[in-house]
Amino acid sequence: MNDKADENDRPGFHCPVPLDRYPGVLLAHGGGGTLMHRLIEEVFVSAFSNLGLEARHDGARLDVGSVRLAFTTDSYVVKPLFFPGGDIGSLAVNGTVNDLAMCGARPLYLSAGFILEEGLPMETLQRIVGSMRRAAEAADVRLVTGDTKVVDRGKCDGMFINTAGIGIVEHALDIRPASVRPGDAVILSGDIGRHGMAVMAVREGLAFESTIESDCAALAGPVLALVQAGIEIHCLRDPTRGGLASALVEIAEAAACGVHLDEDAIPVRADVQAACEILGFDPLYVASEGRFVAFVAAGDAERALALLRAHPLGRDACRIGSVTSGGPGPVVMKCRLGGSRIVDMLSGEQLPRIC
Amino acid sequence: MNDKADENDRPGFHCPVPLDRYPGVLLAHGGGGTLMHRLIEEVFVSAFSNLGLEARHDGARLDVGSVRLAFTTDSYVVKPLFFPGGDIGSLAVNGTVNDLAMCGARPLYLSAGFILEEGLPMETLQRIVGSMRRAAEAADVRLVTGDTKVVDRGKCDGMFINTAGIGIVEHALDIRPASVRPGDAVILSGDIGRHGMAVMAVREGLAFESTIESDCAALAGPVLALVQAGIEIHCLRDPTRGGLASALVEIAEAAACGVHLDEDAIPVRADVQAACEILGFDPLYVASEGRFVAFVAAGDAERALALLRAHPLGRDACRIGSVTSGGPGPVVMKCRLGGSRIVDMLSGEQLPRIC
DSSP: OOOHHHHHHTOOOSSSSSSGGGGOOOOOGGGGHHHHHHHIIIIHHHHGGGGGGOOOOEEEEEEETTTEEEEEEEEEEEESSSSEEEHHHHHHHHHHHHHHTTOOOOEEEEEEEEETTOOOBHHHHHHHHHHHHHHHHHHHOOOEEEEEEEEOOOOOEEEEEEEEEEEEESOOOOSSSSGGGTTEEEEEEEEOHHHHHHHHHHTTTTSSOOOOOOOOOOHHHHHHHHHHHHOOEEEEOOOOHHHHHHHHHHHHHHHHEEEEEGGGSEEEEOHHHHHHHHHHOGGGGOOOOOEEEEEEEGGGGGHHHHHHSSGGGGTOOOEEEEESSSSSOEEEOEEEOEEEEEEOOOOOOSSOOOO | OOOOOHHHHHHTOOOOOGGGSSBBBOOOGGGHHHHHHHHHIIIIIIGGGGGGTTTTEEEEEEEEEEEEEEEEEEEEEHHHHEEETTHHHHHHHEEEHHHHHHHTOOOEEEEEEEEEEETTTTHHHHHHHHHHHHHHHHOEEEEEEEEEEEEOTTTTSSEEEEEEEEEEEOSOOOOGGGGOOTTTTEEESSOHHHHHHHHHHHTTTOOOOOOOOOOOOOOOOHHHHHHTTTTEEEEEOOOOTTHHHHHHHHHHHHTTTTEEEEEEGGGGOOHHHHOOOOTTTTTTGGGOSSEEEEEEEEEHHHHHHHHHHSSGGGOOOOEEEEESSSOOOOOOEOOSSSEEEEOOOOOOOOOOOOO
């Protein structure tokens, strides 16, 4: 047994194949699972760590003068551009607003970088820009700077959008994976998997009895409700690429804790569950774009739930589990039909280009 | 004659064809010329102006608490990824650092959003990431947050990179086109056109006697030297897409002033001039990535020149013209061979995908 095999066999380390065995980038390197994490650790963190890169969080926290800022970025390459419940424009605004919210920050300003494909109908661009405007107004953020590039036909599937965001941190909480403690309550703000299945259904031309709409929404409202009420929040995460399972495993590993989940407590809508069964997906790994997980001190759990349920975006909030000392990493789920199983990070790519 | 024709005939308005006559996006909409400006004005500004978009500047200036920030973004789609004097990585760092510098800000933090093509050699990615690290270290900025997406083969020519940047404004100057006044000196920090010709030559497989290297560099150093010396700077701009001509026309129009240029004073290296002649380009419209124009109060012009010439990136700085009251917009150039001509904004696309 060589060193590589040893390394890959140690518990909590989920990528069976080292990066250097892949000579080229795979779609799975963007999937939010273990391959993406290896790429980030081995290429980006190793290059940028001394430049301050915070790799295991949705954004960076920065002190500028006397002001505490959060700063984050995401590119959006969703295919198709329009899907039930949203489009690449609303997704690009809400996604970055949510990354700021997951730092516990109040989102203030966004930038927008457009990469447009030659031949993109001007009317399509205008619809998407209008959608961004409405999403920014709804989230109370200002879109203050931008950039436009045009590339040749066939080179970007209509358009890609990057947004970066600045938010202000107005509390003394240290919201990040390392703050998670055994005993913390794990609270989920609503049902999971809608965004991924909405995009997948329209992309594959699947018609279900009802149309599954993306849950795409800006989450700063319910998050700031918790912050302002003084809830002792330890970590926040929106389960996008890789889904709820990958988000929980990543946080548990970074916190050197375990998580016990109760499958029965995790809300999945019947239509999403049915679509997942037809297509062979596990909803635990399917992206949401309007949900978040909060790790809060156990004593604040009931109050946090009540606050979330009073908010339109947290009506179905529920406690789905607890943090244990059994780390680093194992997320164990008590199954609906009895028994329990280890929940792993997504190993590759389940749903390419859903955000 | 209808209203549209009237509008397009008025002086200082350089786009002969209204946007709605283009049903789709053209490469020229990304070229830095009049078509791009129409796209920005008619699509982005009309949607986002009430959200605070500053369209005629390289970045936004924001007050957050007691701190004055600059915030900017650019996407980079340069083809090919590597060119003499740089690559998409160093360009993505320096370009955004320079946009912050053009706001008179000290660059502090960058984000990086990568869109990678399936199949991109891992070694290529690592080379480019290494180049970004070196450029960030040289420019003294921290790369603090990022994002990676992967798209299918053929969908992004290897990789696109977006960077956004935050800088701090540590002076009371109001650096923007509207601050430009008749009588201001127009100072150029060095020779123009190298970046565009370097990319073009390698893309077209052209071999000249000497290799033209991109001037790609971070400009915060020489800009902050001017700021710290108390030079009364009114406006700064790096002549990237659209070249020096488009940058000057845009500023003159926004300032409702004119500009008188002296062709003889504008430095163009002999190899760049020769390559432009062979390919039929006018160096006034060819992008630089390590040069800037400063509009300064006339009384400070000599001191500004001395400061710039003392800096390695400003050794060839020179005064190329003056601001006149003859606005809005005409940029008039006294030609080397006698006579003078009106310098217009680039009307479409001269060099696609050079940044």
